[in-house]
Amino acid sequence: MTTCHLPKEFVTKMNALLQDEAERFFATYNEEKVNGLRVNSLKVSPSTFLNISPWELEPIPFCPTGFYYYNAQPGKHPYHAAGLYYIQEPSAMFVAEVLSPSPGERVLDLCAAPGGKTTQLAALMNNEGFLLANEIHPKRVKALSENIERLGITNAVVTNETPEKLSETFEGFFDKILVDAPCSGEGMFRKDEEAIQFWSLEHVQKCAQTQRHILSCAYQMLNEGGTLVYSTCTFSPEENEQIIDWFLATYDDMELIPIDKQHGIQSGIAHWTNTHNEKIAHTARLWPHHLQGEGHFVAKMRKRGSGNRWNGKMAACNVPKAMWRDYETFMNHIIQTTIKGTMYAFGTHLFALPHSCPRLDGLKVVRPGLHIGEWKKNRFEPNHALAMALTKQQVQAYLSLTFEESLRYMKGETLQTNNDRGWILVTIDGYPLGWGKEVKGVVKNFYPKGLRIK
Ligand SMILES: C[S@@+](CC[C@H](N)C(=O)[O-])C[C@H]1O[C@@H](n2cnc3c(N)ncnc32)[C@H](O)[C@@H]1O
Numbered sequence: 333m334t335t336c337h338l339p340k341e342f343v344t345k346m347n348a349l350l351q352d353e354a355e356r357f358f359a360t361y362n363e364e365k366v367n368g369l370r371v372n373s374l375k376v377s378p379s380t381f382l383n384i385s386p387w388e389l390e391p392i393p394f395c396p397t398g399f400y401y402y403n404a405q406p407g408k409h410p411y412h413a414a415g416l417y418y419i420q421e422p423s424a425m426f427v428a429e430v431l432s433p434s435p436g437e438r439v440l441d442l443c444a445a446p447g448g449k450t451t452q453l454a455a456l457m458n459n460e461g462f463l464l465a466n467e468i469h470p471k472r473v474k475a476l477s478e479n480i481e482r483l484g485i486t487n488a489v490v491t492n493e494t495p496e497k498l499s500e501t502f503e504g505f506f507d508k509i510l511v512d513a514p515c516s517g518e519g520m521f522r523k524d525e526e527a528i529q530f531w532s533l534e535h536v537q538k539c540a541q542t543q544r545h546i547l548s549c550a551y552q553m554l555n556e557g558g559t560l561v562y563s564t565c566t567f568s569p570e571e572n573e574q575i576i577d578w579f580l581a582t583y584d585d586m587e588l589i590p591i592d593k594q595h596g597i598q599s600g601i602a603h604w605t606n607t608h609n610e611k612i613a614h615t616a617r618l619w620p621h622h623l624q625g626e627g628h629f630v631a632k633m634r635k636r637g638s639g640n641r642w643n644g645k646m647a648a649c650n651v652p653k654a655m656w657r658d659y660e661t662f663m664n665h666i667i668q669t670t671i672k673g674t675m676y677a678f679g680t681h682l683f684a685l686p687h688s689c690p691r692l693d694g695l696k697v698v699r700p701g702l703h704i705g706e707w708k709k710n711r712f713e714p715n716h717a718l719a720m721a722l723t724k725q726q727v728q729a730y731l732s733l734t735f736e737e738s739l740r741y742m743k744g745e746t747l748q749t750n751n752d753r754g755w756i757l758v759t760i761d762g763y764p765l766g767w768g769k770e771v772k773g774v775v776k777n778f779y780p781k782g783l784r785i786k
Pocket residue numbers: 424442443444445446447448449450467468469472494495512513514515542546
């Protein structure tokens with residue numbers, strides 16, 4: 333790509349903003365974009381993955397689980413289907429590191445699809461605590477939900493709601509909130525032609541309006557002492573420094589927390605606000621001419637004020653005794669671990685809601701925690717999500733496939749063995765890909781039809 337593909341008004345604006353730096357900035361549009369994958373530490377440590385990785389990887393300095401890859405297609409490898417990593421733009425990996433949630437906290441990812449940051453937050457939480465991943469768009473929420481399943485996340489609830497609707501249920505509830513806002517996407521112009529087609533000065537203003545609205549809803553949901561991270565993948569000060577300046581002026585109990593900046597990460601620019609607010613330098617900018625990655629902006633804030641405390645009710649187990657017995661008998665036969673969480677039946681489907689999960693009445697819930705399985709006529713069938721959340725050590729029986737056998741399994745083919753063990757966890761090199769049912773040496777394939785490769 334060259335700069336002649338860029339909108340003229342964008343070029344003029346960036347020249348005026350960046351002045352001496354503009355030439356170096358625009359030169360990056362003649363360079364190849366960089367690619368990254370983030371190892372899913374819920375399933376494999378980065379050091380173990382480096383030993384088994386089929387590709388050469390180079391560490392991303394600002395994310396301990398992130399790696400650059402070159403001339404590879406990791407999205408097509410069965411390790412991807414096994415959830416060993418998430419393919420993610422390198423600069424985007426910095427955002428969840430800034431929020432840095434801990435196991436056990438209550439965390440909201442308000443604009444979450446397709447789930448790059450959600451899956452990173454869950455890994456940082458070690459699958460412990462409550463993670464609400466919300467996405468407003470019904471189509472995009474599906475990808476979010478699938479990624480949460482693939483990466484074996486057990487502490488997340490996925491909703492398809494507007495920020496204002498969520499703020500009615502979760503006022504004062506969350507310890508940490510991420511607003512990875514919809515934006516004009518200027519930072520993605522090297523990767524995403526569509527962002528260029530969509531861009532205009534009016535669009536930038538429209539995005540800023542939406543961002544102010546989303547942040548106001550997020551503020552309502554943050555508890556006393558809670559932390560809020562705001563990020564975008566755009567360069568425009570109207571959607572970055574100026575939004576934060578407006579937010580701090582509107583909510584005077586919010587304060588900026590300095591972000592540690594190393595490895596080429598720059599400060600936000602105070603004189604790009606109308607008030608020349610010096611504190612804006614606490615925010616961070618990732619520029620393609622200062623590091624190996626696309627454009628991003630990140631701000632971290634804390635709520636000092638008291639505000640309203642959450643006074644809702646927690647969800648409780650609702651599984652009838654008879655159904656519970658069937659489930660327990662079944663599980664005793666296939667797994668050797670206890671599933672954590674509040675067991676909850678949605679019709680004939682059984683889920684384990686994460687710890688500290690409030691009642692979800694009235695919300696559009698897409699995935700209420702870990703999908704364990706379904707009561708069918710006279711039997712209980714495990715769900716694919718359960719397979720993805722287990723390890724080979726946690727099941728009575730598993731099958732380890734080679735690379736070629738894994739591809740056959742992912743196509744939906746039946747496999748042959750010499751055993752007769754019933755439900756088995758099908759794995760590649762010991763990492764789960766899904767379920768199989770082994771009867772007299774024939775393994776019936778339970779890899780979901782929607783995920784199968786052609
Ligand atoms: C930058 S993307 C999120 C990327 C995601 N956090 C990740 O790391 O994979 C912003 C998201 O905000 C959603 N969105 C758009 N308008 C919104 C609104 N008015 N309120 C909340 N979310 C919105 C978009 O559908 C989009 O999925």
